[in-house]
Amino acid sequence: MNIDQNKLNWIYKKLFTIRFFEERIKKIAKEKLVPGYLHTCIGSEAICVGVMSALNNDDWISSTYRNHGHAIAKNCELKEITSEIFGRSTGICKGKGGSMHISDFDKGMLGSFGIVAAGPPVVLGAALQEKINKGSKNSVTFFGDGAIHNGAFHEAAGLAKLWDIPMLFVCENNGYAEATATDWHLNTKNLSDISRAYDMISYRGDGNNVFEVHEITKNALIESKEKNTPIFIEFKNYRFSGQYEGDTQLYQPLEEINEAKKNDPIKIALEKAIDYKFSSIEINNLKKQALNDVEEAFKFAETQPWPKPEDSLNDVYVNYPKNLIL
Amino acid sequence: MPILTVKEAINQALVESFTNDKNVILMGEDIAGGKGREQYQGTQDAWGGPFGVTQGLLTKFGPERVRDTTIAEAGFFGAAVGAAMTGLRPIVELMYVDFAGVCFDQLMNQAAKMRYMFGGKQNVPMVVRTVVGAGFRAGSEHSQTLYSLYTHIPGLKVVAPYDAIDAKGLLLSSIIDNDPVIFMEHKRLYMTKCEVPENLKPIPLGKGRIRKKGKDITIVAIQRMNLFAEEAANLLADEDIECEIIDPRTYSPLDESLIYESVKKTGKVIIIDESNPKCSLASEISSLISENCFTDLKAPILKLTAPHTPVPFSPPMEDFYIPSTKKIIKGIKTILKY
Numbered sequence: 001m002n003i004d005q006n007k008l009n010w011i012y013k014k015l016f017t018i019r020f021f022e023e024r025i026k027k028i029a030k031e032k033l034v035p036g037y038l039h040t041c042i043g044s045e046a047i048c049v050g051v052m053s054a055l056n057n058d059d060w061i062s063s064t065y066r067n068h069g070h071a072i073a074k075n076c077e078l079k080e081i082t083s084e085i086f087g088r089s090t091g092i093c094k095g096k097g098g099s100m101h102i103s104d105f106d107k108g109m110l111g112s113f114g115i116v117a118a119g120p121p122v123v124l125g126a127a128l129q130e131k132i133n134k135g136s137k138n139s140v141t142f143f144g145d146g147a148i149h150n151g152a153f154h155e156a157a158g159l160a161k162l163w164d165i166p167m168l169f170v171c172e173n174n175g176y177a178e179a180t181a182t183d184w185h186l187n188t189k190n191l192s193d194i195s196r197a198y199d200m201i202s203y204r205g206d207g208n209n210v211f212e213v214h215e216i217t218k219n220a221l222i223e224s225k226e227k228n229t230p231i232f233i234e235f236k237n238y239r240f241s242g243q244y245e246g247d248t249q250l251y252q253p254l255e256e257i258n259e260a261k262k263n264d265p266i267k268i269a270l271e272k273a274i275d276y277k278f279s280s281i282e283i284n285n286l287k288k289q290a291l292n293d294v295e296e297a298f299k300f301a302e303t304q305p306w307p308k309p310e311d312s313l314n315d316v317y318v319n320y321p322k323n324l325i326l
Numbered sequence: 327m328p329i330l331t332v333k334e335a336i337n338q339a340l341v342e343s344f345t346n347d348k349n350v351i352l353m354g355e356d357i358a359g360g361k362g363r364e365q366y367q368g369t370q371d372a373w374g375g376p377f378g379v380t381q382g383l384l385t386k387f388g389p390e391r392v393r394d395t396t397i398a399e400a401g402f403f404g405a406a407v408g409a410a411m412t413g414l415r416p417i418v419e420l421m422y423v424d425f426a427g428v429c430f431d432q433l434m435n436q437a438a439k440m441r442y443m444f445g446g447k448q449n450v451p452m453v454v455r456t457v458v459g460a461g462f463r464a465g466s467e468h469s470q471t472l473y474s475l476y477t478h479i480p481g482l483k484v485v486a487p488y489d490a491i492d493a494k495g496l497l498l499s500s501i502i503d504n505d506p507v508i509f510m511e512h513k514r515l516y517m518t519k520c521e522v523p524e525n526l527k528p529i530p531l532g533k534g535r536i537r538k539k540g541k542d543i544t545i546v547a548i549q550r551m552n553l554f555a556e557e558a559a560n561l562l563a564d565e566d567i568e569c570e571i572i573d574p575r576t577y578s579p580l581d582e583s584l585i586y587e588s589v590k591k592t593g594k595v596i597i598i599d600e601s602n603p604k605c606s607l608a609s610e611i612s613s614l615i616s617e618n619c620f621t622d623l624k625a626p627i628l629k630l631t632a633p634h635t636p637v638p639f640s641p642p643m644e645d646f647y648i649p650s651t652k653k654i655i656k657g658i659k660t661i662l663k664y
């Protein structure tokens with residue numbers, strides 16, 4: 001596979017950054033240092049980084065409550081992400097959103113939604129805009145295996161196909177929706193078969209292999225534009241994290257977790273590093289940089305000022321009489 | 327008398343209702359959770375919903391009656407309507423009230439209108455159990471109350487209990503009721519406790535409760551706001567101010583006369599609602615009082631609500647969003663000056 005050295009470095013550094021970041025989040029969640037719900041994405045790194053490595057910086061994406069990896073891979077400022085999770089005024093959403101809604105519009109993120117399957121219709125709209133305005137940005141919506149059951153996904157898929165909209169529906173099949181295993185509720189043999197109902201091209205890939213994710217995404221983006229059509233991609237991986245921090249995860253059998261660890265996306269990437277002529281020193285350097293970035297981001301966030309209570313009254317509307325908000 | 331948490335009280339009401347009537351079923355996302363998996367049958371870990379409220383039900387009553395659904399709220403809400411029309415008494419769980427958006431049609435247009443639109447021949451005896459409320463640092467899409475959204479719709483009954491005894495008694499009533507009932511559980515109240523008698527009878531819908539007697543001012547407090555109302559009343563008692571606290575408990579139907587009787591006595595009233603102000607329960611109750619107690623009022627009615635914003639995430643902003651004991655005391659003192 002032909003990937004230039006800068007991009008390779010970027011890929012490895014992002015993989016490490018997401019893993020270190022989420023491990024750090026898990027730790028402070030245990031110590032109860034941050035408020036609110038935290039959904040970490042240990043096991044999703046290759047999908048986040050692999051898809052984003054095939055995108056341009058300003059391409060559109062949508063994410064979910066499990067968004068830290070997407071935001072990091074979409075080049076959102078690590079310090080601002082962390083500050084948001086800490087609820088501070090310098091956070092990416094000024095403390096209004098929190099962990100579930102990390103999103104930077106300037107980086108092409110159209111939102112991280114707490115409502116399952118809220119993203120696909122929104123990204124459909126962005127892709128429609130690109131089509132109407134003859135723009136060139138790509139549009140990608142991320143959602144989970146659980147979201148596949150929700151009407152919003154189906155309605156967006158149907159419209160995208162009907163309107164010949166080039167966009168990618170990227171489904172992360174991590175084996176679970178909350179405490180429900182994917183296969184208990186699956187109606188089709190493979191999850192991606194669902195897209196057949198809309199006569200949509202679909203692909204399946206190993207979501208633990210960042211290079212496979214990159215390759216499938218890159219090709220799908222080209223095909224989708226050439227053929228003027230939406231494409232559905234299922235990436236299979238494993239949700240090592242619980243549904244949220246604090247989830248007992250007792251429903252995930254130990255044997256299953258241990259089996260999945262053999263395909264940990266970071267482990268796979270490290271094994272492949274040799275193919276891309278990385279020395280162990282280079283890899284360790286990238287790891288160090290990633291760890292350093294994460295440490296700095298957390299140090300930064302902890303010292304940031306809290307928003308003022310009244311700041312909550314801003315940004316409800318573009319234009320509205322202020323005195324009528326309170 | 328046994329002391330129960332709100333969570334335990336709700337679980338008890340469900341178990342009793344399941345036992346009393348084989349037509350009662352429960353549908354929702356991860357209401358059993360991991361326990362649905364065969365190798366986990368009989369083990370302690372069921373999710374029982376994200377707050378563990380329905381834990382144990384699957385083991386007691388089996389997967390035919392306790393059904394884990396896909397993330398398809400419109401689908402299983404609609405299924406509840408049909409099942410209710412044909413003989414079952416379905417209880418459906420809307421994990422957070424904020425998710426109503428994806429299935430509201432089945433409530434607003436189907437469940438609520440079935441009886442009226444088809445000439446009164448059809449009952450829809452279903453219950454929607456849902457989780458409401460701010461104060462959990464859960465952000466804009468997991469913290470709303472939306473009481474008035476449901477109360478606005480003819481055909482739906484709306485219940486929002488504060489303590490464990492009311493939670494149990496009102497849920498028992500909601501399940502035997504022949505209309506669709508929205509039963510709202512506040513996430514910050516689940517772990518609060520009170521005494522609940524062993525053989526508690528259903529508490530009728532449409533009956534409010536005087537939580538504290540007093541002669542100087544009426545506080546109408548909605549669900550969790552009873553906590554702050556009580557704190558405020560206790561502090562004001564030190565200054566010889568006697569507050570009367572009324573918890574309407576159900577909002578459709580609403581125990582209007584209980585409120586009016588109190589206002590006739592005190593002539594002064596503050597309404598506390600953690601929802602957004604516009605077209606809220608607070609504004610509804612305020613307008614009812616001004617229409618029905620005009621000559622008894624000695625001061626303007628005061629509404630204490632959240633601001634007209636979504637629920638913010640960050641603690642200082644969220645704390646500012648929720649009406650506080652301090653704001654209640656300040657409000658009461660303003661009114662008492664009249």
Ligand SMILES: Cc1ncc(C[n+]2csc(CCOP(=O)(O)OP(=O)(O)O)c2C)c(N)n1
Nearest residue numbers: 066114115116144145146147176177178425
């Ligand atoms: C409309 C709606 N219903 C239910 C929920 C509660 N909920 C949050 S995450 C989740 C599971 C989603 O699973 P999946 O799509 O596989 O994503 P994953 O968490 O595995 O990334 C559920 C049911 C929600 N947020 N929105």
Ligand SMILES: [Mg+2]
Nearest residue numbers: 144145176177
């Ligand atoms: Mg999943």
